[in-house]
Structure formats: C-alpha cells, structure tokens
Amino acid sequence: MPNDDVKIKVRNLTKYFGDLHVLDNISFDVKKGEFLCVVGPTGCGKTTFLNLLTKLIPPTSGELYINDEPADPKIHNISFAFQEPSAFPWLTVEQNLEFGLKIKNIPKDVIKTRVERIIKLLGLEQFRKSYPHQLSVSSEQRIIIGRSFAMYPDLLLMDEPYGQMDIKMRYYLEDEVIKLWKEFGSTVIFITHNIEEAVYLAERILILSNKPSTIKKEVVVDLPRPRDFTDPKFVEIRKYVTELIKWW
Amino acid sequence: MNNNNLLKKGRRMGDLKYMILSVISVLTFLLIWQLLVIFGVLSTRTIAAPTQVLVTFFEKFYSTAPDGATIFTNIAVSLKVSLTGFFSAIIIGTPLGMLMGWYKPLDRFIRPLFEIIRPIPPIAWIPLTILWVGIGLGAKAMIIFFSAFVPCVINSYTGIKLTSQVHVSVAKTFGASNFKIFRTVGVPSSMPMAFAGIRIALGNSWGTLVAAELLAANAGLGYMIMMGRQFVRPDVIILGMLTIGILGFIFTWIFTKIENVVVRWRTL
Ligand SMILES: Nc1ncnc2c1ncn2[C@@H]1O[C@H](COP(=O)(O)OP(=O)(O)OP(=O)(O)O)[C@@H](O)[C@H]1O
Numbered sequence: 001m002p003n004d005d006v007k008i009k010v011r012n013l014t015k016y017f018g019d020l021h022v023l024d025n026i027s028f029d030v031k032k033g034e035f036l037c038v039v040g041p042t043g044c045g046k047t048t049f050l051n052l053l054t055k056l057i058p059p060t061s062g063e064l065y066i067n068d069e070p071a072d073p074k075i076h077n078i079s080f081a082f083q084e085p086s087a088f089p090w091l092t093v094e095q096n097l098e099f100g101l102k103i104k105n106i107p108k109d110v111i112k113t114r115v116e117r118i119i120k121l122l123g124l125e126q127f128r129k130s131y132p133h134q135l136s137v138s139s140e141q142r143i144i145i146g147r148s149f150a151m152y153p154d155l156l157l158m159d160e161p162y163g164q165m166d167i168k169m170r171y172y173l174e175d176e177v178i179k180l181w182k183e184f185g186s187t188v189i190f191i192t193h194n195i196e197e198a199v200y201l202a203e204r205i206l207i208l209s210n211k212p213s214t215i216k217k218e219v220v221v222d223l224p225r226p227r228d229f230t231d232p233k234f235v236e237i238r239k240y241v242t243e244l245i246k247w248w
Numbered sequence: 249m250n251n252n253n254l255l256k257k258g259r260r261m262g263d264l265k266y267m268i269l270s271v272i273s274v275l276t277f278l279l280i281w282q283l284l285v286i287f288g289v290l291s292t293r294t295i296a297a298p299t300q301v302l303v304t305f306f307e308k309f310y311s312t313a314p315d316g317a318t319i320f321t322n323i324a325v326s327l328k329v330s331l332t333g334f335f336s337a338i339i340i341g342t343p344l345g346m347l348m349g350w351y352k353p354l355d356r357f358i359r360p361l362f363e364i365i366r367p368i369p370p371i372a373w374i375p376l377t378i379l380w381v382g383i384g385l386g387a388k389a390m391i392i393f394f395s396a397f398v399p400c401v402i403n404s405y406t407g408i409k410l411t412s413q414v415h416v417s418v419a420k421t422f423g424a425s426n427f428k429i430f431r432t433v434g435v436p437s438s439m440p441m442a443f444a445g446i447r448i449a450l451g452n453s454w455g456t457l458v459a460a461e462l463l464a465a466n467a468g469l470g471y472m473i474m475m476g477r478q479f480v481r482p483d484v485i486i487l488g489m490l491t492i493g494i495l496g497f498i499f500t501w502i503f504t505k506i507e508n509v510v511v512r513w514r515t516l
C-alpha cells in the first residue's frame with residue numbers, strides 16, 4: 001500500500017552531463033505539505049535536480065514519483081519558480097498570475113477567484129494592470145511566487161528565488177512564502193545557498209555534497225513559527241548545519 | 249513634482265520652437281522654388297511651381313487628363329494593389345517565419361527554397377509575373393508581395409528564435425504542449441520583432457508599388473507619374489510624387505499607432 005503521507009519519492013537519481021557526474025544516486029521522500037530546503041555548494045547540481053523533477057531534462061538513471069506515479073508535468077500540478085527572472089513581460093501582473101491556470105484549462109470563474117486571492121495576499125492590488133518591467137525587482141519576484149502558488153500545486157519548486165535580493169526584502173519575502181505555504185498547504189522544495197534562510201524556512205533541510213552530489217545529511221528543524229534569528233535554538237541549528245558543510 | 253511639470257512645460261515649449269523652425273524651413277524651400285519658376289530660372293517644361301501643383305491637385309478631383317483617371321481613382325487603384333500585396337505578405341509571411349523558427353523540420357524543409365527566393369530583387373519578378381497574370385491587380389500585388397514577404401518571414405523567424413528559454417520552461421512545467429507553448433510564449437515574445445519586420449515590409453510595398461506601376465499598369469499613382477512624363481506635365485509628376493510620399497507617411501503613422509497597441513508592454 002502506498003503511504004498517503006509521502007508526496008514525492010526520489011529513487012537512485014543519477015545524472016551525467018557527458019562525462020560530468022553531477023548527481024549520484026540520490027534517494028529521499030518528501031511528505032505532503034512539507035517545506036523542504038536543499039542547500040549545497042555552487043554548481044553542485046541543485047538546479048539540475050529541480051530540472052529532473054520537472055522533466056525538463058531526462059535523468060541518466062533513477063526514478064521520480066509524485067503521488068506514486070512517475071512525475072509528469074502534464075499530469076501533476078507542478079510550479080517552478082526559476083532562479084532567473086521569469087515573469088512574462090508581455091502579460092500584466094494579473095495575466096501572469098492566470099497563466100498556468102489557463103494552461104491547465106481551469107474554468108474561468110475558478111481562475112478569477114484564485115487570482116483575486118493571490119493578489120490580495122500579496123498586496124498587488126494597485127499593480128494588477130501593470131507590466132512586470134514597471135515594477136521593482138522584488139515585486140516582480142512576488143508575481144512569480146504568486147503565479148506558482150495560484151496553481152495550488154502538488155509540488156512547488158523554488159530555485160534560490162531570493163538570490164539577487166537585499167536582506168530586508170529577503171526577510172519580507174521569506175515571511176510571505178511561509179504565509180502562502182500555510183494558507184495553501186503546498187509541498188515545497190526550496191533551494192538556497194543561504195543557511196540562515198534554510199533554517200528560517202524549512203521543516204527539514206537536505207545538505208548536498210560537492211559533485212558528484214549525494215545527500216550528505218538531513219537536518220530536521222522543529223522550531224515554532226514565526227522563527228527568531230536570535231533564538232539560541234535557531235542559532236544552534238544554524239551552527240550545526242554550517243559545521244556540516246564546512247568542508248565545502 | 250512641480251519641478252517635473254516645469255520640465256515638461258519647458259520641453260513642450262522647446263517642441264513648439266522646433267516645430268516653428270521646421271515650418272519655416274519648408275515654407276522657405278517652397279518660396280524659393282516658386283520664385284525660381286516665376287522668374288524663369290527654372291523652365292516650366294521641367295518643373296512646375298508649387299502653386300501650379302496645388303491647382304493641378306484640385307483639378308484632378310474631377311479631371312481625368314492626362315492619364316485617364318482622377319486622383320482618387322489613381323489613389324484607390326494604388327492602395328488596392330499595395331494593400332493586397334502587403335496584407336498577403338503579412339498573413340502568410342509572419343506565421344510562416346514563426347512556425348519555421350519553432351519547428352525544426354519545417355525550417356529545414358522551407359529554408360532552402362526561401363534562401364533561393366530571398367536575394368532576388370522584387371522588381372526582377374515583374375517580367376515573369378506579367379507573363380503569368382498580365383498587368384492587372386494580381387500581377388502588381390504579387391510583386392509587392394515578394395518585396396514584403398521576405399522581411400516578414402526573416403523578422404518573425406528571428407524573433408521567435410530569441411524566445412527566452414526560462415519562459416519556455418515555465419510553460420513546460422505547467423504542463424503545456426509544444427503547440428501551446430508556441431502560441432502562449434513564442435508568438436507573443438516575438439511580436440516586437442515581427443512588427444519591426446512588418447514595418448520594413450510596409451516601406452518595401454509602398455516603394456515597389458511605384459516601380460510596378462511604372463512598368464506595367466493602366467491606372468494608379470505610378471502610372472499617373474509616367475503619363476505626366478509622356479505628356480510633359482511636370483505638375484502631374486510632382487503631384488504624383490507628393491501624393492505617394494504623403495500616403496506613405498500616413499501609413500507609417502497608422503502603423504505606429506497599431507504597433508503601440510499590440511506591443512504596448514514594450515512601450516509603457
Ligand atoms: N545542460 C548542461 N550541460 C552540461 N553541463 C551542465 C548542464 N547544466 C548544468 N551543467 C553542469 O552541471 C553542474 C551543476 O549545475 P547546476 O546548475 O545544477 O548547479 P547549481 O547547484 O544549481 O549551481 P548554482 O548554485 O550556481 O545555482 C555544473 O557544473 C554545470 O556546469
């Protein structure tokens with residue numbers, strides 16, 4: 001019997017680009033509604049890993065399951081917030097939020113309700129008719145996050161979405177993503193370089209090694225929310241994770 | 249805020265100043281021209297005074313001399329020819345370029361034919377088209393089509409090739425089929441380039457129109473110009489030239505308006 005709680009199963013995932021061995025035999029599970037952070041050194045294969053999950057590139061070997069079926073964007077409801085800016089410049093904020101829902105042929109009235117909800121949650125009311133380039137970089141990033149959550153995704157992938165942002169905006173958007181995650185109960189895999197960010201967001205952290213990457217360690221973060229960067233327990237976990245990746 | 253308004257006002261005053269300068273420039277030019285003709289420096293056999301052109305313009309409202317049609321008939325004939333060719337080129341060329349840019353097999357199949365046709369100047373098609381379809385609307389529209397088709401294809405092709413990979417990936421992860429990605433990502437993102445191509449096509453079709461009518465026609469603005477030469481009527485020639493210029497200007501203006509609406513996201 002499949003375990004109802006397990007949303008994502010990754011089994012023996014291996015990826016080579018030619019001779020370059022990037023991912024080596026990675027296996028793990030993600031529970032339904034879990035917020036999982038993945039940290040790892042630059043170029044270790046984090047983006048590649050997400051590209052495999054969404055079938056943008058084929059694995060060399062290994063399997064990926066969502067709800068016990070092989071992962072397939074045409075069947076599963078997957079959202080991917082990419083590392084680089086990905087709002088559609090020719091669509092308004094509102095149309096950007098609708099984009100994925102239209103692809104999935106969701107009824108018009110449902111689209112409308114969902115988009116309204118996202119606009120309200122993200123406070124984008126005044127920008128609904130604006131185009132992305134008319135907004136600040138951080139607002140543009142919020143469109144992308146909103147577009148992802150609007151799908152009510154089975155699986156939400158976020159690839160260092162706040163990499164380019166200053167610390168203040170980061171904090172703000174981190175809280176925002178937690179708000180949305182709680183509101184929608186999505187399963188999230190969030191990739192970051194930033195250990196503090198990972199400890200702040202995650203219920204569980206996967207630490208990847210250098211290439212060829214394997215899961216070096218799994219750390220459960222069971223701190224109450226909202227979390228406090230200065231809380232001794234927070235600091236302790238942060239130090240522990242930092243210790244684990246010292247050899248990078 | 250206030251400062252900004254002042255700036256704007258200043259700019260508008262500047263605009264006005266330049267506008268006045270432009271008007272003065274044109275008026276001076278016309279005046280010198282007029283005087284040169286009046287004082288016989290320029291012969292009326294080779295050039296007509298601006299006032300004479302104006303008189304001929306109003307005469308041509310009803311007079312069919314010397315080319316056999318009023319100015320309106322000539323404009324209508326020319327418009328019909330150029331717009332037929334121009335729009336067929338857009339309707340066929342732009343989607344073709346986009347599809348070729350998106351679907352590799354189609355690209356491989358059509359590209360060689362396209363590369364053969366591409367360097368042939370549109371006017372070189374004239375004799376062959378006359379053999380095929382005579383000198384009627386079809387022939388001239390076809391020549392114009394050739395001139396407008398190439399930029400429509402090339403630009404929309406290049407535009408869609410430049411579609412950002414991350415935008416394609418977004419649609420893909422949402423589960424879109426290849427055709428849906430083409431329609432919802434490729435086509436809109438290539439629109440600015442496609443429009444740049446259509447703009448070139450517009451210029452080409454208007455330019456080729458005159459050439460086509462100079463060589464084979466029995467009405468139209470180009471034909472009117474040619475008849476003006478035969479009957480030694482420089483006023484008619486100049487009237488034809490000016491009409492073509494002004495219509496071309498109006499077209500470009502209308503086109504820019506349409507472009508600004510369609511690719512509004514670019515200009516805002
Ligand atoms: N399509 C590809 N072809 C060949 N090599 C690739 C390809 N994509 C990624 N790589 C290589 O695979 C390795 C992992 O790349 P990836 O982008 O997944 O790393 P990353 O962990 O996301 O890095 P970053 O922290 O910079 O985002 C890198 O060495 C990269 O050069």
Ligand SMILES: [Mg+2]
Pocket residue numbers: 046047048083159
């Ligand atoms: Mg990456």
